[in-house]
Amino acid sequence: MSPVGAAQIAAVEGYLQRLQAVLCAALEDADGAARFRSDRWTRPAGGGGDTRILEGGATFERAGVGMSAVSGDRLPPSASKLRPELAGRSWRAFGVSLVLHPQNPYVPTAHCNVRFFIAEAPGSDAVWWFGGGFDLTPYYGFDDDARHWHTVAREAAGEHYAGMKRACDEYFFLPHRNEPRGIGGLFFDDFTRGGFDAAFASVKRIGDAFVSAYLPIVRKRKATPYGERERNFQLYRRGRYVEFNLVHDRGTLFGLQSGGRTESILMSLPPLTAWRYDWKPQPGSPEAALYERYLVPRDWLADAP
Amino acid sequence: MSPVGAAQIAAVEGYLQRLQAVLCAALEDADGAARFRSDRWTRPAGGGGDTRILEGGATFERAGVGMSAVSGDRLPPSASKLRPELAGRSWRAFGVSLVLHPQNPYVPTAHCNVRFFIAEAPGSDAVWWFGGGFDLTPYYGFDDDARHWHTVAREAAGEHYAGMKRACDEYFFLPHRNEPRGIGGLFFDDFTRGGFDAAFASVKRIGDAFVSAYLPIVRKRKATPYGERERNFQLYRRGRYVEFNLVHDRGTLFGLQSGGRTESILMSLPPLTAWRYDWKPQPGSPEAALYERYLVPRDWLADAP
Numbered sequence: 001m002s003p004v005g006a007a008q009i010a011a012v013e014g015y016l017q018r019l020q021a022v023l024c025a026a027l028e029d030a031d032g033a034a035r036f037r038s039d040r041w042t043r044p045a046g047g048g049g050d051t052r053i054l055e056g057g058a059t060f061e062r063a064g065v066g067m068s069a070v071s072g073d074r075l076p077p078s079a080s081k082l083r084p085e086l087a088g089r090s091w092r093a094f095g096v097s098l099v100l101h102p103q104n105p106y107v108p109t110a111h112c113n114v115r116f117f118i119a120e121a122p123g124s125d126a127v128w129w130f131g132g133g134f135d136l137t138p139y140y141g142f143d144d145d146a147r148h149w150h151t152v153a154r155e156a157a158g159e160h161y162a163g164m165k166r167a168c169d170e171y172f173f174l175p176h177r178n179e180p181r182g183i184g185g186l187f188f189d190d191f192t193r194g195g196f197d198a199a200f201a202s203v204k205r206i207g208d209a210f211v212s213a214y215l216p217i218v219r220k221r222k223a224t225p226y227g228e229r230e231r232n233f234q235l236y237r238r239g240r241y242v243e244f245n246l247v248h249d250r251g252t253l254f255g256l257q258s259g260g261r262t263e264s265i266l267m268s269l270p271p272l273t274a275w276r277y278d279w280k281p282q283p284g285s286p287e288a289a290l291y292e293r294y295l296v297p298r299d300w301l302a303d304a305p
Numbered sequence: 306m307s308p309v310g311a312a313q314i315a316a317v318e319g320y321l322q323r324l325q326a327v328l329c330a331a332l333e334d335a336d337g338a339a340r341f342r343s344d345r346w347t348r349p350a351g352g353g354g355d356t357r358i359l360e361g362g363a364t365f366e367r368a369g370v371g372m373s374a375v376s377g378d379r380l381p382p383s384a385s386k387l388r389p390e391l392a393g394r395s396w397r398a399f400g401v402s403l404v405l406h407p408q409n410p411y412v413p414t415a416h417c418n419v420r421f422f423i424a425e426a427p428g429s430d431a432v433w434w435f436g437g438g439f440d441l442t443p444y445y446g447f448d449d450d451a452r453h454w455h456t457v458a459r460e461a462a463g464e465h466y467a468g469m470k471r472a473c474d475e476y477f478f479l480p481h482r483n484e485p486r487g488i489g490g491l492f493f494d495d496f497t498r499g500g501f502d503a504a505f506a507s508v509k510r511i512g513d514a515f516v517s518a519y520l521p522i523v524r525k526r527k528a529t530p531y532g533e534r535e536r537n538f539q540l541y542r543r544g545r546y547v548e549f550n551l552v553h554d555r556g557t558l559f560g561l562q563s564g565g566r567t568e569s570i571l572m573s574l575p576p577l578t579a580w581r582y583d584w585k586p587q588p589g590s591p592e593a594a595l596y597e598r599y600l601v602p603r604d605w606l607a608d609a610p
Contacts, residue, residue: 039582055582064582175561176561242578247552257481263582266580269544271579271580272579273547273577274578277344278358
């Protein structure tokens with residue numbers, strides 16, 4: 001593992017700050033009405049962050065883009081699934097996390113995350129890894145959108161696409177519903193491939209690609225007319241997002257259980273959500289098509305060159 | 306521990322079936338418009354249940370009263386906190402569970418549960434225990450209501466009130482918010498006090514008391530005029546209910562993780578819920594009073610005879 005020092009850490013932190021700014025600017029532009037407000041916070045146990053939130057926009061009902069740089073004395077075992085032997089080391093974590101809940105049910109919800117961990121012990125090289133990815137959760141499915149999303153994901157991930165796509169399908173899955181959260185994308189954790197410079201370059205390509213993966217879909221769908229039926233389906237499906245994040249998402253649970261900043265962690269939750277007992281879509285409806293065609297692991301680029 | 310056999314089990318099961326019927330009849334009467342529908346289900350691994358749901362009523366936006374009788378080959382360690390040595394025994398569980406989400410924000414959300422567990426092993430007496438209780442989650446607090454609720458709870462629980470009230474305050478607590486879920490009530494688990502006959506009698510007094518603890522509050526508050534502000538606060542506070550049930554509630558998590566029937570487990574979730582970033586009530590408002598006076602463990606009967 002290539003050694004990582006102050007210069008590399010500063011480079012990652014600088015990239016994440018720029019990424020947050022770029023994402024917020026692009027999303028404000030796409031929203032066209034509301035602006036992000038910045039909420040800077042410090043963490044009593046070390047570090048802090050800058051949570052940027054846009055609520056009640058023209059395009060986004062709620063958009064959150066958080067940056068955090070936190071540290072601790074003892075790494076919890078859950079932080080590195082592959083290397084539990086690092087538990088107990090002092091650690092630093094840097095991340096940008098984005099969750100977008102659009103107004104229009106034809107615009108999918110999107111999530112993107114880039115994070116960098118360092119575990120340090122006296123007398124040893126620091127151990128580091130990247131994690132992150134992006135995934136898409138449509139309410140109404142469109143093949144064109146799914147192909148576009150995965151095309152950009154494949155361009156960004158390159159040789160890592162197949163593995164990161166499979167990891168995404170595996171991670172964003174609700175066992176109690178036997179349902180994927182959406183149509184997937186990229187997911188990686190404990191990522192060090194090729195040493196720091198190569199891994200960082202891969203991660204930057206993925207972080208930078210989010211805007212071109214998502215915004216064309218937003219522009220294409222945001223003016224689609226919709227009524228109460230589509231809105232109700234959107235609110236109902238958002239319940240699955242809540243269930244995944246609160247029951248399964250490792251980052252959310254680790255954050256809540258380890259004294260993280262609750263409001264920043266739960267900025268991922270939808271602004272309005274409905275549950276209805278044992279609701280099922282009408283056979284043959286567009287709502288049924290979401291389950292049958294889109295909430296199924298699928299190679300969206302099977303026919304693509 | 307007094308031995309429990311087929312006659313005792315049948316008595317518990319009969320009581321729970323009657324309790325479900327009594328609760329549904331009383332709640333339909335209080336609602337005045339909608340009726341419960343019954344959804345009977347079977348569990349592939351053994352047993353089944355009857356989930357009764359009322360949605361879109363005049364008083365209740367969503368009311369669920371579920372009965373289940375399920376069994377398994379190997380008791381999971383989480384089922385008995387106090388006696389992990391029972392893990393691996395064959396088990397049977399019987400329960401009635403109720404969650405009420407009223408329309409009017411001045412009517413509190415209520416939860417009631419009575420459950421009975423038996424863990425069996427060849428050549429040993431069956432080990433059994435009761436669990437359950439009831440707790441109240443107001444959106445707007447009223448001292449009269451809190452005193453009435455706890456007065457009925459104390460009458461029902463008798464000598465067990467102080468311990469069950471403390472256990473309720475401890476259990477229904479959201480550490481990531483540093484907030485109780487509501488004003489508490491009664492909670493018990495691994496309850497065998499006095500042997501089967503005495504314990505069952507205590508549990509029946511508590512189950513039977515729910516209607517007289519809750520319905521007078523419903524009748525008193527359900528016609529209170531309210532507007533968008535109160536509705537928004539109700540939707541916002543319901544988010545805490547979701548957070549508790551999905552992040553902390555042992556029964557919910559055990560059910561979801563062990564292949565329970567998802568729709569029956571998640572009938573506890575509110576029909577409509579809102580999250581808003583870092584929202585805080587205006588100082589001096591009735592919403593602030595909820596946090597300051599009611600979401601604080603308190604002896605509501607301190608001055609009562």
